[in-house]
Amino acid sequence: xxxRKIGRRDMLKTTAVVGAGFAAPMVFVPRAYAYTNExxxxxxxLGFNVPQTGAYADEGADELRAYELAAEHINGEGxxxxxxxxxxxxLKGNGINGKQVIYVTGDTQxxxxxxRASAKRMIEKDGAVMITxxxxxxxxxxxxxxxxxxxxxxxxxxTHSNDTTGKDKRANGFRHFxxxxxxxxxxxxxxxxxxxxxxxxxxxxxxxxxxxxQEGSIKKYTEQLGWQTYETVRTPLGAGDFSQxxxxxxxxxxxxxxxxxxxxxxxxSLTQAVQFGLRDKQVNGKDFAIVVPLYSRLMAQGAGENxxxxxxxxxxxxxxxxxxxxxxxxSFGQKYGFPPSQAAHTCYCQAILxxxxxxxxxxxxxxxxxxxxxxxxxxxxxxxxxxxRASDHQCxxxxxxxxxxxxxxxxxxxxxxxxxxxxAQVEYPAEMLGGELGPYNDGTA
Amino acid sequence: MDAILLQILNxxxxxxxxxxxxxxxxxxxxxxxxxxxxxxxxxxxGAFCAVSVKALLSLEQxxxxxxxxxxxxxxxxxxxxxxxxxxxxxxxxxxxxxxxVSILVAIPVMLLIGVVMERGLIRFFYKRPHADQILxxxxxxxxxxxxxxxxxxxxxxxxPAPDVAKGMIDFGVAVGMDAGNVVYPMWRLVYFLFSVAxxxxxxxxxxxxxxxxxxxxxxxxxxxxxxxxxxVDRRFTIVFGIAAMVAGLAGxxxxxxxxxxxxxxxxxxxxxxxxxxxxGMGSLPGAVAAGFLLGILQSFASMNEVKxxxxxxxxxxxxxxxxxxxxxxxxxxxxxxxxxxx
Numbered sequence: 001x002x003x004r005k006i007g008r009r010d011m012l013k014t015t016a017v018v019g020a021g022f023a024a025p026m027v028f029v030p031r032a033y034a035y036t037n038e039x040x041x042x043x044x045x046l047g048f049n050v051p052q053t054g055a056y057a058d059e060g061a062d063e064l065r066a067y068e069l070a071a072e073h074i075n076g077e078g079x080x081x082x083x084x085x086x087x088x089x090x091l092k093g094n095g096i097n098g099k100q101v102i103y104v105t106g107d108t109q110x111x112x113x114x115x116r117a118s119a120k121r122m123i124e125k126d127g128a129v130m131i132t133x134x135x136x137x138x139x140x141x142x143x144x145x146x147x148x149x150x151x152x153x154x155x156x157x158x159t160h161s162n163d164t165t166g167k168d169k170r171a172n173g174f175r176h177f178x179x180x181x182x183x184x185x186x187x188x189x190x191x192x193x194x195x196x197x198x199x200x201x202x203x204x205x206x207x208x209x210x211x212x213x214q215e216g217s218i219k220k221y222t223e224q225l226g227w228q229t230y231e232t233v234r235t236p237l238g239a240g241d242f243s244q245x246x247x248x249x250x251x252x253x254x255x256x257x258x259x260x261x262x263x264x265x266x267x268x269s270l271t272q273a274v275q276f277g278l279r280d281k282q283v284n285g286k287d288f289a290i291v292v293p294l295y296s297r298l299m300a301q302g303a304g305e306n307x308x309x310x311x312x313x314x315x316x317x318x319x320x321x322x323x324x325x326x327x328x329x330x331s332f333g334q335k336y337g338f339p340p341s342q343a344a345h346t347c348y349c350q351a352i353l354x355x356x357x358x359x360x361x362x363x364x365x366x367x368x369x370x371x372x373x374x375x376x377x378x379x380x381x382x383x384x385x386x387x388x389r390a391s392d393h394q395c396x397x398x399x400x401x402x403x404x405x406x407x408x409x410x411x412x413x414x415x416x417x418x419x420x421x422x423x424a425q426v427e428y429p430a431e432m433l434g435g436e437l438g439p440y441n442d443g444t445a
Numbered sequence: 446m447d448a449i450l451l452q453i454l455n456x457x458x459x460x461x462x463x464x465x466x467x468x469x470x471x472x473x474x475x476x477x478x479x480x481x482x483x484x485x486x487x488x489x490x491g492a493f494c495a496v497s498v499k500a501l502l503s504l505e506q507x508x509x510x511x512x513x514x515x516x517x518x519x520x521x522x523x524x525x526x527x528x529x530x531x532x533x534x535x536x537x538x539x540x541x542x543x544x545x546v547s548i549l550v551a552i553p554v555m556l557l558i559g560v561v562m563e564r565g566l567i568r569f570f571y572k573r574p575h576a577d578q579i580l581x582x583x584x585x586x587x588x589x590x591x592x593x594x595x596x597x598x599x600x601x602x603x604x605p606a607p608d609v610a611k612g613m614i615d616f617g618v619a620v621g622m623d624a625g626n627v628v629y630p631m632w633r634l635v636y637f638l639f640s641v642a643x644x645x646x647x648x649x650x651x652x653x654x655x656x657x658x659x660x661x662x663x664x665x666x667x668x669x670x671x672x673x674x675x676x677v678d679r680r681f682t683i684v685f686g687i688a689a690m691v692a693g694l695a696g697x698x699x700x701x702x703x704x705x706x707x708x709x710x711x712x713x714x715x716x717x718x719x720x721x722x723x724x725g726m727g728s729l730p731g732a733v734a735a736g737f738l739l740g741i742l743q744s745f746a747s748m749n750e751v752k753x754x755x756x757x758x759x760x761x762x763x764x765x766x767x768x769x770x771x772x773x774x775x776x777x778x779x780x781x782x783x784x785x786x787x
Contacts (some may be wrong), residue, residue, distance in 0.1 A: 053594075054599070055599060055706075055708065056599070057594065057598075057599035058598050058599045058600045059454075104699075154677070170517020184734075229751060233749065233752075236760050238708075238712065240703055240709065240712045240713075241459060241702065241703055243455050243458075243459065243633070243702075243744075244452065244455050244456075244459070244743060244747035244759070245453040245747055246746040247448070247452055247455050247744070248448060248747070248748055248749050250451060250628075251447050251448045251626075251747075264600075264601055264706060267603075267704055268601065268703060268704065269602045269705075271603065271704055272702070275611075275630045275632070275633075275701075275702070276613075276629075276630055277612075277613045277628060277630070298600065301598065301600070302600045302601040302603060302704055303601075303603065303704070304600065304603035304605065305603075305605070306603075306705075315702075316514060319516070326516070329516045329517055330516070330517045330518055331517075332517070333515060333516060333519070334517050334518065334519070337519075339516060339517065374757065
């Protein structure tokens with residue numbers, strides 16, 4: 001057996017190779033670029049990161065439709081959709097900064113790890129200069145963190161937890177969708193008008209970040225109105241059959257059931273609560289009430305007739321009659337044959353807002369595009385006058401309170417808007433939810 | 446007392462589903478020696494038989510009303526189900542009873558799926574280790590899930606119970622309590638009774654028919670039965686089909702309780718395996734008893750009074766009971782000596 005002698009030169013070579021290996025992940029972009037994935041050619045690549053498999057795949061498919069439509073409109077194709085009603089006229093229908101928009105897609109699978117992996121792939125391999133999309137707060141927070149590290153802008157899709165623009169906010173991240181704090185502030189007064197101030201609420205809450213956030217907000221605002229909270233019960237995510245959690249409600253003496261559930265959990269818990277007769281029950285001499293704080297029209301279809309008369313909140317609804325909403329519904333409906341969901345709307349808006357900010361900034365560099373969005377006031381995108389607040393990158397606009405429709409005219413017509421809560425009523429100080437934006441990252445440091 | 450009675454009822458209907466799935470799993474394991482991780486997918490396929498039948502019955506005649514426009518500017522479509530325009534009131538009743546009616550479709554369909562699954566895939570894995578069987582059947586379950594998702598989407602699809610079974614039953618009055626104290630959804634009681642009837646039917650079939658006698662003999666000693674000139678394999682194929690049918694019917698009748706989606710089988714699969722282990726591998730009465738027992742205990746563990754003493758107990762109770770029973774009775778409640786012991 002021969003022995004190989006390791007010399008000083010070998011040692012140096014090995015050290016250099018190992019050192020380069022360790023350093024590689026930290027050097028996200030080649031030095032030839034001024035910022036991560038600076039577009040050099042005639043095109044700019046956007047990354048649409050949506051759930052294409054898993055429980056929220058249908059919502060993800062609707063998001064993707066909206067992004068495709070937005071890319072068409074930005075490139076000057078189709079009828080232009082909400083670009084015709086958008087208050088900013090910076091976009092000229094020739095792409096962004098003269099570059100045609102192309103896109104790549106990723107599958108979040110509604111799992112934080114998978115969402116980060118697909119976003120990373122789109123940034124590193126496909127050269128995406130911006131990542132957008134998603135249908136859950138845990139994936140949004142995970143991808144937002146990744147984009148901050150990578151030095152690209154993240155335009156969140158459907159994410160409703162306070163944390164996204166609260167304790168987990170990042171300079172490179174922006175959210176158009178509303179949050180649980182706004183849902184609570186909007187729903188509270190409507191619930192008081194509908195059910196009075198002498199009520200006892202029983203909460204069933206999905207046992208994860210969004211559920212806790214939603215429960216806290218609704219509890220805070222209903223207790224301010226004089227309601228008592230009988231119990232807050234945490235239910236496992238994806239429990240399927242919630243009957244063992246609903247039967248205690250029957251004998252509790254509570255007269256309101258708040259279902260802090262979303263997606264499949266919401267469909268199942270609401271359906272089963274109605275099956276147990278809660279919607280038609282009388283307790284303490286009052287009609288029993290069920291509240292679903294966050295509604296999704298796509299999900300509400302799954303609960304069928306069980307949503308009738310049930311209050312909730314939503315970011316946008318296709319039945320709105322402002323010019324922006326009508327233009328979007330027309331554009332989307334003619335292309336796909338059905339109306340868009342709130343997830344599709346928020347994603348379309350995010351793509352347009354990003355493109356507009358880049359156009360106004362004259363660059364794709366995050367540290368210049370971000371400030372162009374900060375404090376940006378706009379109208380014509382379906383939610384009335386809206387502002388991207390500079391201090392937390394959260395959009396502030398009116399919030400819709402909706403109710404399950406008693407006499408739907410089609411399978412899409414399941415919710416009706418009962419109140420448009422003005423922005424002033426749902427606004428809160430940025431510091432209330434904690435967190436720090438920190439500095440922008442262009443990916444060159 | 447009211448709360449306890451409600452949780453017992455709740456445990457019985459939930460236990461009915463566990464027992465039906467576990468029964469099929471045990472039959473498959475006892476006869477073929479196969480650990481079938483695709484059994485939950487059969488529960489899901491049964492549910493989607495109901496979805497398919499309803500979709501077929503709901504096929505609509507579409508006419509455009511040019512005088513009215515949709516929100517996106519196209520003429521409004523007026524939709525009337527064919528069955529209603531062809532059969533009038535009978536068509537409406539047929540739509541209302543789509544879940545029970547779909548049993549007639551599900552029985553042959555699930556039998557066929559079971560036979561095809563066994564002949565086309567499972568039989569090649571009889572002599573392979575259990576790990577291989579688990580891998581292949583789990584893979585099959587994922588394939589079936591994805592097919593269903595591709596065809597029906599990812600969102601739950603509501604399947605209402607017939608109008609006559611949508612209401613509540615005042616169970617308290619039936620047991621001498623004040624009216625209104627223990628009211629329970631009628632369909633859940635229907636489901637419990639249905640599960641008892643199916644279980645009784647399977648036991649009667651195995652106990653009182655010649656076919657069942659041969660199957661039981663084959664479960665006890667396959668080789669000897671084969672030496673008697675009886676084609677055990679053919680009978681076991683049919684037994685696999687019956688197990689698939691039982692799982693399918695369990696899923697089908699569960700659809701008004703839990704709106705079906707492609708993932709619903711997986712939710713029940715793991716729990717059902719625990720039920721089989723607690724009941725005792727290969728023991729049919731054990732699987733049924735454990736199904737109802739764990740259903741009721743799971744319901745009790747979700748009571749606020751219990752959770753205030755043991756927080757989080759509702760999420761671990763089934764596994765905790767499994768650990769305790771396996772420590773005290775390693776073969777499960779009614780396990781047979783020699784099954785899964787080598």
